[in-house]
Amino acid sequence: MRAQTVGTLEYTHPSFVDYFKGSVRLIHALTVVLPGFLLLAVLPLEPAQVGTFATFLLLFSILSILIFQTVGIYSEEIFSPLLRFRTTFLAWAAAFSVLIFMRQSLDISMFSDLHPEHLLFWFVASTLLFGAERLGMLALFRRLMDRGLFLQNAVILGGTDNGIRVAEYLKSNRDIRTGVIGFIDDRLERLPKNLADLPLLGNTQELERLIREEKVTQVLVALPWFADNRIGQLINELRKLPVNVLLVPDMVAFRHANKRITDVGGLPALIASDLPLRGWSPLFKRLEDIVLSSLALIVAAPVMLILAVAIKLDSPGPVLFRQKRYGYNNRLIEVFKFRSMYHAKADANANRQTTRDDDRITRVGRFIRKTSLDELPQLLNVFLGTMSMVGPRPHATATKAAGVLFEEAVAEYSSRHRVKPGITGWAQINGYRGETDTLEKIEKRIEFDLEYIERWSVWFDLNILFKTIPALLFNKDVY
Known part of the structure; x- marks a missing residue:
């Protein structure tokens, strides 16, 4: 991880995300099989069976990580402040069901020594470890954010009322994925030096310099949506630069929506209200x-x-x-x-x-x-x-x-x-x-x-x- 100072925040190299997810996968693989290795100390296995069991644990850990990947454990939400206990529990239960199926259907002698109490210990121990790891991860995220370290340094393009609302929202809903370092606006002479306790960093020319120097990796466009031509011009220019560009919605809409998005004939729409009991x-x-x-x-x-x-x-x-x-x-x-x-x-x-x-x-x-x-x-x-x-x-x-x-x-x-x-x-x-x-x-x-x-x-x-x-x-x- 390398960092460059940008005001009070720091910039995290994008490859850190891949390294971090890889580390989480490795930790999860160890969590899946650790109770199994502990059982080796109590199960009456022959020396040849120990090697077979160890090989099985390795294969089971790989299979479990594939199931976790399919369920979405390693999606971008891994960096969210959500506990995600339910998703992790369901993914682990699915993986462990495969283990139960293998024990019941495969004629392998070592499985006969895995009694129900051993399986219960295995499942509960790994479940508790997954919970402890998630809590530790959230504590790490809080510590990094307190130090001003975020996955992406962002600027808000547009010192508008909506831009200020975006800044206030992100401040009250702090997330390791995005740290806002300030505002960008071409109307420098008409705006104060600070907006929503964030500095006015400069105009769009200054924004290009910050992007070229890798001090900004994300731009949140908060201009009024009726300024269609201006938004189009800015996006065309920003597409030439190595930066993520996001169009943020009118935050007034979020006051009347529950922050979930659905698809209506290919059109993204904010859900303002829906049936309280859905599906099953x-x-x-x-x-x-x-x-x-x-x-x-x-x-x-x-x-x-x-x-x-x-x-x-x-x-x-x-x-x-x-x-x-x-x-x-x-x-x-x-x-x-x-x-x-x-x-x-x-x-x-x-x-x-x-x-x-x-x-x-x-x-x-x-x-x-x-x-x-x-x-x-x-x-x-x-x-x-x-x-x-x-x-x-x-x-x-x-x-x-x-x-x-x-x-x-x-x-x-x-x-x-x-x-x-x-x-x-x-x-x-x-x-x-x-x-x-x-x-x-x-x-x-x-x-x-x-x-x-x-x-x-x-x-x-x-x-x-x-x-x-x-x-x-x-x-x-x-x-």
């Missing part, structure tokens, strides 16, 4: 709901029977309370609950929110509301498919916060209906359940709901379900 996700979530609701209904059946009898004896009226609420895609669904109010005082549209010491609530109703046992019949909603175990809580049509309808109080309110409503949710375990007597409470509830939609996974659902009971026990705002 809806199927996995539906299977999760069917399995969990079925098990819950079986376990809760005795309790539900006792509660039904208690409600019937406590006050006249039906055991179940049916209420129209907003569900998926803003459609009205019928939600089941155990009746907790006197039948004559029922409020089907929730025009009046329940408050402390509400005279409409029965004796049994006060208990089941406090413990949330009144929600148990919603397991039937989940089983029938109108609700989910986890999701934004469904609200009645006339529910208000501080006298304002929810959909009028929060502009993003309807966005929560992009998924099925749930019995419990991310907002509820974070303390936002019960009465919404202020606009802040409904705003925070919607904020958590939308965060859940963006972060959804089966593991996230299970985490929320696990934390629901403690959240119910310690919440004091339900009556």
